[in-house]
Amino acid sequence: MSETGSNSAISQDTEATAALADWLRETLHSGATAFDAARRIARRMGAQRRGARCEVVFWAPELQERRVYDDDIFIEVLDIDGAAALLRSRQTLTFRRTRIPVARVDAWCVAAIDGMQAGTRDRIGSFYSLVWRDAENRWNRSLDPLSASVPFGPFAPAEYYDIDAMQAARADKGYYAALPQDAVHKFGPPSNILQIHVPTATASMSIAGLTRQFEALAERVGQGGPLEPSERIFLGYDAVQLLPVEPTTVYEAGPDFWTEVEDQDDRLMVDIRRPDTTNWGYDVVITGMAAVNPSLLETDRPDELVDLAAVLHNFPGGPKKLILDVVFGHSDNQGLRGLSHHYFAGPNMYGQNMNYRHPVVRAILLEMQRRKVNFGADGVRVDGAQDFKWWDADAQMLRHDDAYLQEMADIVQEVAGRKYRPWFVFEDGRPWPDEDWELSSDYRAVLEAQRDDDVFQWGPLTFAHNTPFLYTFWLSKFWRIQEIVRHGANWISGCANHDTLRRGTQISPKLNINTRLGDTRMEILDKAYDHPAAQMLTYVAFPGVPMDFLNAMARASWGFIRNQDDQYGVKVVAEEAISLNWQVDEYTYSEPGNFTRLKALGFADRAALGRFMMTLPALVEATEYDLDVMAALLNAVDPPLDGPAPYDAGALKRVARAWMDDMHDYCNVAKYLDRLGDAHTGYMLKLRSFRSARPWLRDNYGPGDVIDYHTPTGGTVAFRALRHGPDGEQVFMIAHLEGKPLMDIDPVTMPVPGLEGGGWHVALRTPGIGSDYLGGPITLHDSMAVLYTRRRPV
Numbered sequence: 001m002s003e004t005g006s007n008s009a010i011s012q013d014t015e016a017t018a019a020l021a022d023w024l025r026e027t028l029h030s031g032a033t034a035f036d037a038a039r040r041i042a043r044r045m046g047a048q049r050r051g052a053r054c055e056v057v058f059w060a061p062e063l064q065e066r067r068v069y070d071d072d073i074f075i076e077v078l079d080i081d082g083a084a085a086l087l088r089s090r091q092t093l094t095f096r097r098t099r100i101p102v103a104r105v106d107a108w109c110v111a112a113i114d115g116m117q118a119g120t121r122d123r124i125g126s127f128y129s130l131v132w133r134d135a136e137n138r139w140n141r142s143l144d145p146l147s148a149s150v151p152f153g154p155f156a157p158a159e160y161y162d163i164d165a166m167q168a169a170r171a172d173k174g175y176y177a178a179l180p181q182d183a184v185h186k187f188g189p190p191s192n193i194l195q196i197h198v199p200t201a202t203a204s205m206s207i208a209g210l211t212r213q214f215e216a217l218a219e220r221v222g223q224g225g226p227l228e229p230s231e232r233i234f235l236g237y238d239a240v241q242l243l244p245v246e247p248t249t250v251y252e253a254g255p256d257f258w259t260e261v262e263d264q265d266d267r268l269m270v271d272i273r274r275p276d277t278t279n280w281g282y283d284v285v286i287t288g289m290a291a292v293n294p295s296l297l298e299t300d301r302p303d304e305l306v307d308l309a310a311v312l313h314n315f316p317g318g319p320k321k322l323i324l325d326v327v328f329g330h331s332d333n334q335g336l337r338g339l340s341h342h343y344f345a346g347p348n349m350y351g352q353n354m355n356y357r358h359p360v361v362r363a364i365l366l367e368m369q370r371r372k373v374n375f376g377a378d379g380v381r382v383d384g385a386q387d388f389k390w391w392d393a394d395a396q397m398l399r400h401d402d403a404y405l406q407e408m409a410d411i412v413q414e415v416a417g418r419k420y421r422p423w424f425v426f427e428d429g430r431p432w433p434d435e436d437w438e439l440s441s442d443y444r445a446v447l448e449a450q451r452d453d454d455v456f457q458w459g460p461l462t463f464a465h466n467t468p469f470l471y472t473f474w475l476s477k478f479w480r481i482q483e484i485v486r487h488g489a490n491w492i493s494g495c496a497n498h499d500t501l502r503r504g505t506q507i508s509p510k511l512n513i514n515t516r517l518g519d520t521r522m523e524i525l526d527k528a529y530d531h532p533a534a535q536m537l538t539y540v541a542f543p544g545v546p547m548d549f550l551n552a553m554a555r556a557s558w559g560f561i562r563n564q565d566d567q568y569g570v571k572v573v574a575e576e577a578i579s580l581n582w583q584v585d586e587y588t589y590s591e592p593g594n595f596t597r598l599k600a601l602g603f604a605d606r607a608a609l610g611r612f613m614m615t616l617p618a619l620v621e622a623t624e625y626d627l628d629v630m631a632a633l634l635n636a637v638d639p640p641l642d643g644p645a646p647y648d649a650g651a652l653k654r655v656a657r658a659w660m661d662d663m664h665d666y667c668n669v670a671k672y673l674d675r676l677g678d679a680h681t682g683y684m685l686k687l688r689s690f691r692s693a694r695p696w697l698r699d700n701y702g703p704g705d706v707i708d709y710h711t712p713t714g715g716t717v718a719f720r721a722l723r724h725g726p727d728g729e730q731v732f733m734i735a736h737l738e739g740k741p742l743m744d745i746d747p748v749t750m751p752v753p754g755l756e757g758g759g760w761h762v763a764l765r766t767p768g769i770g771s772d773y774l775g776g777p778i779t780l781h782d783s784m785a786v787l788y789t790r791r792r793p794v
Helices: 014-028 034-042 061-065 163-168 173-177 207-223 303-313 359-373 402-410 445-449 478-490 498-504 521-529 532-541 569-583 586-590 596-600 606-622 627-635 649-666 678-692
Strands: 046-050 053-059 073-080 090-101 103-105 108-114 127-133 139-142 193-196 239-242 258-263 267-273 321-326 344-347 352-354 379-382 389-392 397-400 413-415 418-421 423-426 456-458 491-493 545-549 706-709 716-724 729-739 742-745 761-765 778-780 785-791
Touching (some): 014 103, 014 108, 090 108, 163 303, 239 379, 303 321, 321 359, 359 402, 379 402, 402 423, 402 445, 445 456, 478 706, 498 521, 498 545, 521 569, 532 678, 532 716, 569 649, 606 627, 678 761
Parallel strands (some): 193 545, 239 321, 456 491, 491 545
Antiparallel strands (some): 046 053, 053 108, 073 090, 073 127, 090 267, 258 267, 389 397, 413 418, 706 716, 716 729, 729 785, 761 785
């Protein structure tokens, strides 16, 4: 009945395995609902350390379907034979194999195993998966969806990891010790957020590199030294939100990171490649969601995420919250490689819908979230909450699964001996994807469905279709701004995020562009999403929680970053081709460190690449994306196109891959830091500090608060806002957002109800206004803004 390799130190503890199986039976037959029983079991799923023993629990309904017999099912344990280095780009490793028999309870397979080595920061652990033999005597592998460490990617055996040791070593225990000991603490919203894409945030492109960045900033702030512009863009925020750090898709056409090259009974030789994909984070495969994407790990140890949380929590002057962005609303089609069909409810525009209504799948997805947040996150942002749907057979319609969203928000975390519930933000644009969603969405559906009054949603100006460099954008959105000031206390505000900046790069330059923002398209785009007057509007006039995107604050490039596509990679690049007009000019293309792969393919200069990119989108549409026909037409262009000519389907795919890899490098914030201005970054930091010092600015407008715009407009859009604090402080701002100069006006004498009475002092001005301006008449040009304060008796 037992099959083992030569590694006799690893064995099944039969008594403990039987006890685990008994517990499983008792839980399943306890009278609890199927979902409640599954949630209890999910807490013990995966490979978890129990003293010196490893308990392994898999849910494998596919084995029942295939009529796989008990004696053909094992936990396969793989231990590296000899020395190994996780930080090599490629190596061949030999693993000692031990197959441990399981106890089976319906669709569940369990084993208690002695001798498995748990991985730590300094030690590589055993690797494991569920394996089974079919009627043709072929071995098959099922992966652990709740794995804690996946150094070889989500489609390889997982590493058994000592999570307790990782938690015991965390350096922010004092942060958690300050929380209530005998109650579940509820984290509330920060005053503002910095959104960060880890791979483009630092030159190291890793979580460890981002941690070092904040460690250096902490030293600088702690010593009270002067700040450089490159440091200011990271500071003045109460929270850091990471774009998803879950494992994402792998190379569609290979090579795989785990390739088995020689298979013997007790040995397995594997060609190992270190995961090196680039992705913006949202192309998840669901399996491995409780782990960290190995492509983001400098050391290949998940401890890096704990280290980042600790540095933020211990930051001098007050802790910074860590917010994780999670994607459970869909899976890429590659998810079918790692999970059985039971996890999926059918295809959608992203790949696959998740089967939320299945009680076990529902429980596993929630457990993935719980384990991930236990790395030390204080908040959670849920991507695409409108995508959580289920089919109501009685009503014959799709319904939003608001109960699942509530279950997400109700999860209790436990870190360093303290229990808490994180703050939650939902991105939900329902009735998206209806054609009229931009008009009909009220951005309050989740807020009204949730029990807690501190749950947030992305607000209307934060959602994807946001183009603040087109003339009339701001005035055309004034109806949304009126909604923001009335209802926005629980909205995320701000114009720059990973979605809006990307959408901006896809706008036709032939539209009515606000050329007052800059002399070139690159300058216009940069200033539109790092707009000093719009930031004044966000941080002073708007309630809610402002969020800035690091790439926008650094005036770095950004785009749809994903280098794993094979089938549709050329099509994706055709859709991104227009961004070349906004983000790359002749000079930046010519810089030696930029676009090295495209240059190697024959695109020697920006003009050569521009001709190719201008032609590509039309051919995608005209040929209905037939790569062979597209290549033939490209070869017929006169004068001939540069690049890897003569073109064929393979050459087009090479160009697409080079574009994605070069753009990923081009978007790295480190390339732009020496170009940042002292005055502008100083102003932005002061603006963030102003907001943080006045938490009441988060509230909706009261009876005496006003927002309007200067009339008659006369070709100028200048917004004005007057707000009243609880302590008698009043703030007034005027922000010139687009159009002709507003000539020779004294802002505090304007006909705004409540503004009269004098006593106003200039608190902050945009860099275009001299520091000698202390009040009185002024001419405001595009992007200029002034902030005034005064105090009145309460």
